[in-house]
Amino acid sequence: MAHTKKTATPAPAAPVVTSTDVKKFEAIGQPVITEKTMALIQNHNQVTVKVNSASNKTEIKLAFEAIYKVKVANVRIVNVRPHSTRRGGRYQGQVPGFKKAIVTLQEGEALDLFKE
Secondary structure (H helix, E strand, O other): OOOOOOOOOOOOOOOOOOHHHHHHHHHEEEEOOOHHHHHHHHHHOEEEEEEOOOOOHHHHHHHHHHHHOOOEEEEEEEEEOOEEEEEOOOEEEEEOOEEEEEEEEOOOOOOOOOOO
16 A cells, blocks of 8 residues: 655635735825815715825825725825914913825725725
């Protein structure tokens, strides 16, 4: 009787997360919620989000398409400057600046950032 060698099948490898995948999630922050941005969502199919200060338009577009599975038509970037403010007229403080992106989705695409 011939002895056959049994080979064990290797276990499936765990998904490898590369640095580019992590960078996609770091590029996009939280949505900016104001009356104007809500009107942009409803009327012009544009979403406004805070983004990483080191991100550029191309990175933001690729991150949006990869994370939310939508087609992006255009990305505009605005650097919001920091400004000083007063609380109660007496205490002076500083509101930090940030970078935001206004992402225009292609016609027929929709994105619901406020899922219940």
